[in-house]
Amino acid sequence: MDELALSVRNLSTVYDTGGSVVHAVRDVSFDLRRTERLGVVGESGSGKSALALSILGLIEPPGRVVEGEIVLGGRDISKLSDRQLGAVRGKEIALVLQDPSSALDPVKTIGSQIVEALTVHEPDLRRAAVRRRAAELLREVDISQAERRLDDYPHQYSGGMRQRVAIAIAIANNPRVLIADEPTTALDVTTQAQVLALLDRLVDEHRTAVILITHNLGIVSDFCDSVAVMYAGRFVETSGVDHIFVAPTHPYSEALLKCVPNPERLAEGPLPAISGFPPDLSQLPSGCSFAPRCPVGRDLPQCHEQAPVPHRVSGPAGEASVECHFAEQRIREVAV
Amino acid sequence: MGRVIAMRVLGSVGAVFGATVLAFMIMRVLPGNPARLILGPLATSQAVTALNHHIGLDQPLYTQYWRYISDFFQGNWGYSYSDGASVRKLIGERAPATIELALFSFVITMLAAVGLALLSTYRHRPITDRIVRGASYLGFGTPPFFLALLLLIVFFSTLHILPGPEGRLGVQAAAPAAVTRMYTIDALLAGELGTFWEALKHLILPGLALGISSFSFLVRLLRANLLEVSREPFITVARGKGLRRWTAFRRHALPNAFLPTLTAGGLVLGEFLAGSVLIERVFNWPGVGSLVFDAIVKQDYAIVQTFILLSAVMFVLVNLAVDLLYAVIDPRVRIPTVATA
Amino acid sequence: MGPGTLSIGEDVAAARPGGPPGPDRTSLSVRGGQALRAVLADRKLAVPLGVLALMVLFAIFMPIFWSHGPDKQDLINSLGSPSASHPLGTDQLGRDVLARVATGARISLVVATLVTLAGAIVGGLIGLFAGTLGGASDGVVMRVMDAILAFPPLILAMAVTVGLGIGLDTAAIGVSLVSVPWYARLLRSEALRIRSLPFIEAAHAMGATRGRIIARHVVPHMLPVLFIQMAAAFGYAVLALAGLSFVGLGAQVPTPEWGAMITEGLSYSLTGQWWISICPGVALLITVTAASMLSDRMRDLLDPRGQYARL
Numbered sequence: 001m002d003e004l005a006l007s008v009r010n011l012s013t014v015y016d017t018g019g020s021v022v023h024a025v026r027d028v029s030f031d032l033r034r035t036e037r038l039g040v041v042g043e044s045g046s047g048k049s050a051l052a053l054s055i056l057g058l059i060e061p062p063g064r065v066v067e068g069e070i071v072l073g074g075r076d077i078s079k080l081s082d083r084q085l086g087a088v089r090g091k092e093i094a095l096v097l098q099d100p101s102s103a104l105d106p107v108k109t110i111g112s113q114i115v116e117a118l119t120v121h122e123p124d125l126r127r128a129a130v131r132r133r134a135a136e137l138l139r140e141v142d143i144s145q146a147e148r149r150l151d152d153y154p155h156q157y158s159g160g161m162r163q164r165v166a167i168a169i170a171i172a173n174n175p176r177v178l179i180a181d182e183p184t185t186a187l188d189v190t191t192q193a194q195v196l197a198l199l200d201r202l203v204d205e206h207r208t209a210v211i212l213i214t215h216n217l218g219i220v221s222d223f224c225d226s227v228a229v230m231y232a233g234r235f236v237e238t239s240g241v242d243h244i245f246v247a248p249t250h251p252y253s254e255a256l257l258k259c260v261p262n263p264e265r266l267a268e269g270p271l272p273a274i275s276g277f278p279p280d281l282s283q284l285p286s287g288c289s290f291a292p293r294c295p296v297g298r299d300l301p302q303c304h305e306q307a308p309v310p311h312r313v314s315g316p317a318g319e320a321s322v323e324c325h326f327a328e329q330r331i332r333e334v335a336v
Numbered sequence: 337m338g339r340v341i342a343m344r345v346l347g348s349v350g351a352v353f354g355a356t357v358l359a360f361m362i363m364r365v366l367p368g369n370p371a372r373l374i375l376g377p378l379a380t381s382q383a384v385t386a387l388n389h390h391i392g393l394d395q396p397l398y399t400q401y402w403r404y405i406s407d408f409f410q411g412n413w414g415y416s417y418s419d420g421a422s423v424r425k426l427i428g429e430r431a432p433a434t435i436e437l438a439l440f441s442f443v444i445t446m447l448a449a450v451g452l453a454l455l456s457t458y459r460h461r462p463i464t465d466r467i468v469r470g471a472s473y474l475g476f477g478t479p480p481f482f483l484a485l486l487l488l489i490v491f492f493s494t495l496h497i498l499p500g501p502e503g504r505l506g507v508q509a510a511a512p513a514a515v516t517r518m519y520t521i522d523a524l525l526a527g528e529l530g531t532f533w534e535a536l537k538h539l540i541l542p543g544l545a546l547g548i549s550s551f552s553f554l555v556r557l558l559r560a561n562l563l564e565v566s567r568e569p570f571i572t573v574a575r576g577k578g579l580r581r582w583t584a585f586r587r588h589a590l591p592n593a594f595l596p597t598l599t600a601g602g603l604v605l606g607e608f609l610a611g612s613v614l615i616e617r618v619f620n621w622p623g624v625g626s627l628v629f630d631a632i633v634k635q636d637y638a639i640v641q642t643f644i645l646l647s648a649v650m651f652v653l654v655n656l657a658v659d660l661l662y663a664v665i666d667p668r669v670r671i672p673t674v675a676t677a
Numbered sequence: 678m679g680p681g682t683l684s685i686g687e688d689v690a691a692a693r694p695g696g697p698p699g700p701d702r703t704s705l706s707v708r709g710g711q712a713l714r715a716v717l718a719d720r721k722l723a724v725p726l727g728v729l730a731l732m733v734l735f736a737i738f739m740p741i742f743w744s745h746g747p748d749k750q751d752l753i754n755s756l757g758s759p760s761a762s763h764p765l766g767t768d769q770l771g772r773d774v775l776a777r778v779a780t781g782a783r784i785s786l787v788v789a790t791l792v793t794l795a796g797a798i799v800g801g802l803i804g805l806f807a808g809t810l811g812g813a814s815d816g817v818v819m820r821v822m823d824a825i826l827a828f829p830p831l832i833l834a835m836a837v838t839v840g841l842g843i844g845l846d847t848a849a850i851g852v853s854l855v856s857v858p859w860y861a862r863l864l865r866s867e868a869l870r871i872r873s874l875p876f877i878e879a880a881h882a883m884g885a886t887r888g889r890i891i892a893r894h895v896v897p898h899m900l901p902v903l904f905i906q907m908a909a910a911f912g913y914a915v916l917a918l919a920g921l922s923f924v925g926l927g928a929q930v931p932t933p934e935w936g937a938m939i940t941e942g943l944s945y946s947l948t949g950q951w952w953i954s955i956c957p958g959v960a961l962l963i964t965v966t967a968a969s970m971l972s973d974r975m976r977d978l979l980d981p982r983g984q985y986a987r988l
Contacts, residue, residue: 004669008487053572056575056576058575058576060460061459061460062460082580082581083580086578086579086580087578088578089576089577089578090367090576090577090578090579091578094576095572095573095576097569097572098569099569101568102568102570103569103573104570104594105570105574105587105588105591106570106667106668107589107591107592107665107666107667107668108591109667116574116577116579117577117578118540118581119499120577120578121578135559144580153667153668154669155667155671156671164574169573169577170576172577185472221599227377296591
């Protein structure tokens with residue numbers, strides 16, 4: 001039951017843009033159990049997408065993964081060649097991207113793009129069989145008249161339908177892990193809900209583990225089992241999904257949660273914003289990267305000088321790992 | 337789609353009309369005495385008067401224009417004053433040499449442009465990219481006739497590895513049996529490999545010189561398109577399916593990058609038409625370009641005027657063909673969007 | 678964004694001060710003066726600008742200070758290879774090639790500048806008025822531009838010189854005519870774009886007259902793209918004029934025009950006297966390359982998104 005689907009250790013990715021080195025992912029470690037759904041939340045530019053691409057080995061120059069171990073189904077895939085990785089990508093670990101309008105090749109039919117996902121891994125399949133399988137996949141993502149619509153081009157599909165196709169492509173080979181990078185952000189609210197429900201049903205049926213990257217805490221609370229808060233390329237707080245809503249321990253997590261619009265608090269005035277700006281990932285402060293914006297540590301020398309290590313804490317809604325010097329102190333305050 | 341095609345064809349008819357009116361104004365109305373222009377400086381005044389009447393200068397302008405274009409489209413292109421031959425016959429005789437050169441040049445230009453554009457974009461190699469960009473600047477700045485000269489000096493006078501300005505074949509070689517009158521193809525058809533090789537060697541330098549402007553333009557266009565397309569999420573998606581790097585690039589980046597390049601077709605033809613006049617004389621290539629060059633020197637304007645009008649019509653037609661082809665190939669134009677929620 | 682959706686930092690990040698200048702369309706809408714300053718301050722432009730400046734200095738001062746005249750024949754020293762007294766050698770009539778290349782620089786730079794200005798003024802005004810007036814005049818004018826564009830550029834220039842009589846002056850008219858629709862189309866679309874910007878509406882609302890809005894607001898915002906186009910057209914003009922002279926439609930032999938000089942030296946080039954044609958050719962190549970590089974880099978600078986392209 002608790003078999004690990006994916007285990008990431010000390011993953012770091014940088015972009016070397018001539019003059020400056022951007023540290024997009026910094027020493028990230030986490031485990032993903034089979035059928036677990038991990039939500040990764042953070043501001044834009046916090047390294048969420050770079051994390052997704054790093055796991056798949058799809059970081060393009062000038063970026064590169066500098067170190068880290070990525071164990072997928074018991075095998076370290078981080079040292080594999082591009083050719084060896086090809087057999088893993090799409091087969092054992094798959095990807096859904098944010099923008100459905102650009103995730104499909106505009107000059108190829110929907111059918112050929114699904115078929116391609118199947119034949120890469122099973123080149124010997126008969127043409128008719130592959131086509132049947134592609135139509136099944138379209139039906140599985142609730143597209144009516146699937147057989148006929150295989151021959152349509154992406155521009156003949158609506159945004160929500162395109163995202164369903166992207167999901168169909170991702171689940172085509174029944175992968176162990178699905179990484180969804182903001183899969184609903186570009187869709188309107190109704191479509192968002194439908195796509196999310198579809199994803200929910202499919203990963204349930206296929207027993208797929210999911211990493212859902214989002215900046216929408218509402219989606220996390222609906223969809224995920226666990227959550228990792230990402231800030232400046234690091235996981236600053238990792239916990240079960242309840243903990244973060246009940247006892248957000250890292251000051252950044254707490255600030256994030258305060259930004260969620262809440263009808264009950266509307267009377268209290270405008271939503272608070274997190275003061276300051278996300279750090280420049282090419283010039284990170286030497287201490288805690290959140291220190292310059294942190295309501296707790298803004299004026300404390302310790303926070304500016306010394307980078308916090310992960311602290312394991314236990315709160316009212318379960319355990320968490322928090323990268324803050326004051327984690328224990330803060331969880332006690334919440335508990336009281 | 338039918339509507340799109342109808343609009344494009346109509347637009348091209350309009351462009352041909354506009355171009356012929358412009359050519360008529362520039363070459364028949366503005367010169368004042370077109371008969372003198374056509375007959376050349378040595379013509380007698382009786383001949384000039386006779387031709388003036390023949391052209392119908394006493395007629396109103398629209399009648400003159402009508403005759404001008406109906407003559408042109410019927411193939412009545414007049415006679416060369418210098419040797420009395422019909423312009424149609426002269427151009428017809430010379431066309432295969434020019435077409436062969438242009439086709440050859442087009443092929444090597446495309447290969448070089450595609451190759452270099454790929455080289456500078458497929459992998460992130462800033463140095464290669466810089467070299468390719470530099471080459472395209474230089475290519476644009478190098479006048480084709482000057483490149484022709486440089487190539488001859490290097491490969492003929494200095495290295496002696498390619499033939500000099502002696503036309504399509506060496507002096508000893510005999511032309512292959514005429515079928516298409518393109519020597520490389522005819523030689524292959526006749527099974528004369530020696531002649532084929534000879535004809536091919538003679539094509540290389542003029543082919544390079546003729547293609548230089550198109551090359552630098554195409555490299556820049558392709559490079560920009562490839563860079564843009566290779567950053568598209570659908571490339572990442574294709575890689576995420578498990579496609580190898582090159583496969584994803586070939587199946588998804590290349591078609592999307594090449595499609596807009598089609599629109600450069602007209603431009604390339606324009607470069608080749610003007611380029612043939614600039615290049616062929618340097619290589620003593622017996623094509624339409626050197627015919628026109630010599631006609632300019634001899635002020636044999638019937639030939640020059642026909643060439644100009646022919647160029648404009650071909651230019652418009654190629655642009656039309658490119659438009660239509662684009663509409664056929666690109667599904668986004670071919671198939672209208674149906675809003676299905 | 679619906680209810681329950683959290684959006685943090687998305688807008689804040691965009692407004693972040695001190696970050697790298699984003700690819701922002703509005704940077705094209707800076708006033709002409711600012712654009713010019715931005716162009717001059719950029720290091721990438723130093724190379725093409727420097728090369729063009731050297732070429733201008735060469736054209737101005739070389740003929741003044743050089744002891745040999747461009748037309749001075751010296752048959753005893755004809756076809757002399759480069760030496761101390763003739764650094765670029767002499768041609769078939771013993772004329773000093775350096776003096777001829779320098780005089781050729783004067784001709785090329787002056788005529789190409791005039792051609793560029795003529796094309797920019799005529800085409801620019803046509804585009805400006807077509808874009809601001811709209812309606813029937815717009816339609817008619819743009820059809821005329823389409824007729825010009827129906828010719829391959831150099832072929833149309835050839836037609837003009839054939840029709841008006843061969844010479845450098847008619848060649849210049851021909852090349853100017855070719856460039857008119859480039860400016861007209863470009864500035865027309867710019868005028869249409871700028872007209873729809875909010876600040877023009879604001880100016881209207883404040884009671885500014887149409888003429889005043891065009892002069893004070895529309896024209897200054899067009900200058901950046903106009904400069905980019907002019908740099909490209911200048912390079913093209915130098916190239917096209919040399920091409921026309923080379924085939925005998927522009928400057929006539931023995932004028933020391935670069936294209937005509939290449940024609941003159943053609944038959945000597947393959948028998949060892951390469952310098953007669955190569956020297957003017959190199960001058961031509963340097964000038965045209967510098968101009969196209971200048972245009973390209975100005976475009977990178979003023980229009981980072983590359984929405985504007987000449988072709």
